[in-house]
Amino acid sequence: QVITKSELIEYYDISGCYILRPWAYSIWEMVQRYVDDRIKGMGVQNVYFPMFVSNAALEKEKTHITDFAPEVAWVTRSGRSDLAEPIAIRPTSETVMYPSFAKWIQSYRDLPLKVNQWNNVVRWEFKHPQPFLRTREFLWHEGHTAFATREEAEVEVMEILAMYEYVYENLMAVPVIKGRKTEKEKFAGGDYTTTVEVYIGASGRAIQGATSHHLGQNFSQMFDIVFEDPATGEKRHVHQNSWAITTRSIGVMVMVHGDDKGLVLPPRLAAHQLVLVPCGLTVRTTEEAKRALLDKCNSLAAELRACGLRVHADLREHYSPGWKFNHWELKGVPVRIEVGPRDMAAKQVVAAIRYSGEKRTLPEEGLAASLQALLDSVQSEMFARAKAEQDARLSVCPDLASLCAALDKQHLILAPFCGDPDCEDLIKKDSARNAIVEEGVPSMGAKSLCIPFNQPDEIGPDTKCVHSHCGRKPQFYTLFGRSY
């Protein structure tokens, strides 16, 4: 209800596809603007590759394409005539881009190659679609880079991950847990996957927020992307990375901050940080008093805009202040400013803070500065509140029983883990069986989310793997939880 009543999304007659309305698209634009500036500062250049992939190109990456094959959408016809060869619609662009990388990279002087594209991709998922979180078409950016050495590539993987952490924590006020995916959960085409994971308090589940993969030389071997080593003259395969954040991030922010009155937008991403509503106009208000109030609202809005604040003055005559209060609360505007004739006379305004519900009277004097300070404190308090909830729902569990008990409390679990995919399958199966069934719906088992870079403790010599039957030595604490 929130995503339609707040005018983020409109539904569409093709399953898994949704319309991003201005209120949602403006959030994506803010994310895009920040990420685009950051990656350009890292020497990445934007490009645009075709959305169509030939069967031959797609097949080139047969290693991991197999488990993704069912999701690939194909064009088989134009008009009434069949195509000679079916053409795939890109689900991601490795196979589209890397044949060109092989042409463009001959010498070490052609390195590093760093390109990115802002585009849409199509994955014909069969799981239950959800706006933002699981859609058959979504917007993202995909960065694809190539280096002469592994070390250079590995530095970039972490720089990009830090950028995604900033997008979530500093723009969206959403705390993340950074780490590396386990062997089972990583992108099979790469060497390793790093990720930012987000805890969704409302559902007690975690969701992947963005990824930065180190591909190693897997793709350069498949696509023969080689350069001549100046020292030895021999041909060397490049070391590659690829990374992405998608419009799923909008859904994550909606879920983390939303409340029973609707959206709650963090000030740094809100298209309107402030909405100005004239109040106290009654049938008895004289024409010139009304005119004076509307002029006041316009001049306040202009003054605040001049100070860089994103202000919207809602001066519509045929809606009551109460209606407007509800409308903008539903859309999650961080601060509403109420101005009535009495406020005008007292040279003050009333600020209503969306995320806390608090109301505060502010003098007109220095209003822009006090509102900027207020918005900054809203941003940091929204983060602090989400962080406190995430930390309160994080348990360190030594064994399966305590892991299942923590799952039932909608916690995420940090557990000593051997890292073995078979053991991970067992943990998922056994934690699903033991967990209490809620309202007849079998609750899903725990998946591994990441191996946090920030480990809670050393793995002691006599520490056991969380699934004691496996008998293998635990290697690291791994974050487990129900996930999307």
Ligand SMILES: O=C1CCCN[C@@H]1CCCn1cnc2ccccc2c1=O
């Ligand atoms: O995440 C990223 C970051 C951006 C570039 N691509 C990588 C890895 C994508 C993994 N993936 C994900 N779904 C797929 C679906 C169909 C075919 C292929 C794939 C596929 O390769």
